[in-house]
Amino acid sequence: MSKIVILGAGIAGHVAATHLRRKLPKKHEVVVVSPNSNYQWVPSNIWVGIGRMKSEKIYFPLEPLYKKKGIGYKQAKAISFYPEGDKTEEKPYVLSEYVVGENKGQQEKITYDYLINATGPKLNFEATEGLIPGKNKAYSVCTYTHADHAWEGLNALIQEMKKGKKAKILIGTGHAKSTCQGAAFEYILNVEQELRKHNVRDMAEVTWISNEYQLGDFGMDGMLLSYGSMTMKSHEMVEMVFEDRDIKWILGAGVNKVEDGLAHYENLEGEYKTEAYDFAMLIPSFSGHGFKAYDKMKTILQRNCLKDL
Ligand SMILES: Cc1cc2nc3c(=O)[nH]c(=O)nc-3n(C[C@H](O)[C@H](O)[C@H](O)COP(=O)(O)OP(=O)(O)OC[C@H]3O[C@@H](n4cnc5c(N)ncnc54)[C@H](O)[C@@H]3O)c2cc1C
Missing domain, CATH: 3.50.50.60 (FAD/NAD(P)-binding domain)
Known part of the structure; x- marks a missing residue:
């Protein structure tokens, strides 16, 4: 045995x-x-973070299932x-x-x-000063509790926008070494769509900030996408989607500090810059x-x- x-x-x-x-x-x-105590289906957090799914729909308690299946659980x-x-x-x-x-x-x-x-992975928020989920108007969708908070923050901003507030939304990576750009990419498109649904898209400037060298890199040197006889590079695809949806982008950005509504970053030219926001979702580095x-x-x-x- x-x-x-x-x-x-x-x-x-x-x-x-x-x-x-x-x-x-x-x-x-x-x-x-x-x-x-719960199993969570992490990829669905991009839906929890825009209020389209309740977090209860993406997790279940482990203990009863393991008991039934004869799996020990501590x-x-x-x-x-x-x-x-x-x-x-x-x-x-x-x-x-x-x-x-x-x-x-x-x-x-x-x-x-x-x-x-x-x-x-350990979600290494500590590697970026001030990047604490739900604090400094900067959120995460890495767990279902983070995603619940992100939706609370986004929804509160949407309600203000309905009353006439102009807002800046910043989504992407929160550290030079962050990975999982794909999750942030899915989330920015979800958020942009959600703003349209609430008829506030024209009140928001939506910006992608990323440590990627090129759009569509996703931390794996990009992809080739084929559609019929046509082959497209992922940077062309993402550029087309972002232009179509009026999403601005900042690339080669290593975010190193987050303050209330302000992200500090260094770019590949070695310049130190800042970007203001009213709502941010920044993926931490993993360790x-x-x-x-x-x-x-x-x-x-x-x-x-x-x-x-
Ligand atoms: C928003 C989002 C969307 C994503 N979408 C996709 C997607 O579409 N496709 C895709 O392929 N990937 C996606 N990913 C990435 C994917 O979710 C991860 O690669 C995957 O969850 C990793 O699985 P894992 O089991 O290795 O780690 P995890 O799912 O992180 O599980 C780790 C487990 O270890 C436990 N643990 C932690 N510390 C200890 C300890 N000290 N002792 C014992 N247990 C411990 C945790 O509680 C947890 O149960 C996404 C990620 C995010 C954040």
Whole structure:
């Protein structure tokens, strides 16, 4: 009999847990360790952030499902890794800490035969001064709670625009090293469309700010799109869409500081500039979680290498 421990119940961890449970004989144990009580379908946050979907529609509680499926579940966060065990525990384990209930704060050595680390990215808001979701009129759609706040902020601004306020909306990346430009691209188009729906499009200046070198780069050097016999580059496609929708753009921008209604950035020419806004959604940079791994003698084996990238 084997025990498989999966850290994280996001897209990767949840899929791994449910497939393993389905494919492995019952004698093997599948255990998920994750601090969130809910599974969320992250890509739909671009709809929550414009009020078109309620956040309740994109998440569900993990515990009842895992109970029904025979998957073990611990609402805890991994802290450090002991792949050789230690002086008192022979098996490899992950030191974890419970985050809710009567066990809150209690640590447990969760042993395993096989380990899947699916803890995803750490949303590294701290890397950009003042970039705190929901503060400084700058929002995020990286989680459903962030997206709920983004819609509250956007909706409040739309109501002011209906009374005659002219507004500046800034959407894109909030750090020189941010990735996930695609999510911000989807969101800016959603926001622009939502402004039309509320008949306030003419009251808003909508601007894309991005660390990309070229429009349509999306952090992967662009794409080739084919339509019938025609081939189009993604920068041509995005430029066409932005021009058609009157969306302005700032490229090669590494946002390094956010104040109430003001984003500071450095461009590829080394110039320091600012852009004012009444509502912003800026994707933070991502990093690893900073876990450490120890050998049997509790000497550090390795830090999470992603942390320093
Ligand atoms: C708005 C938005 C739209 C997107 N749209 C798309 C799209 O259309 N297509 C696409 O391919 N990608 C899209 N992405 C990217 C995609 O959502 C991510 O690549 C994906 O969620 C990553 O999955 P993951 O399981 O690796 O991490 P996550 O989904 O982030 O899950 C990580 C899990 O680990 C848990 N965890 C964190 N710390 C610990 C710890 N210490 N111990 C244990 N567990 C921990 C978390 O609670 C979570 O359950 C989008 C992203 C965003 C933000």
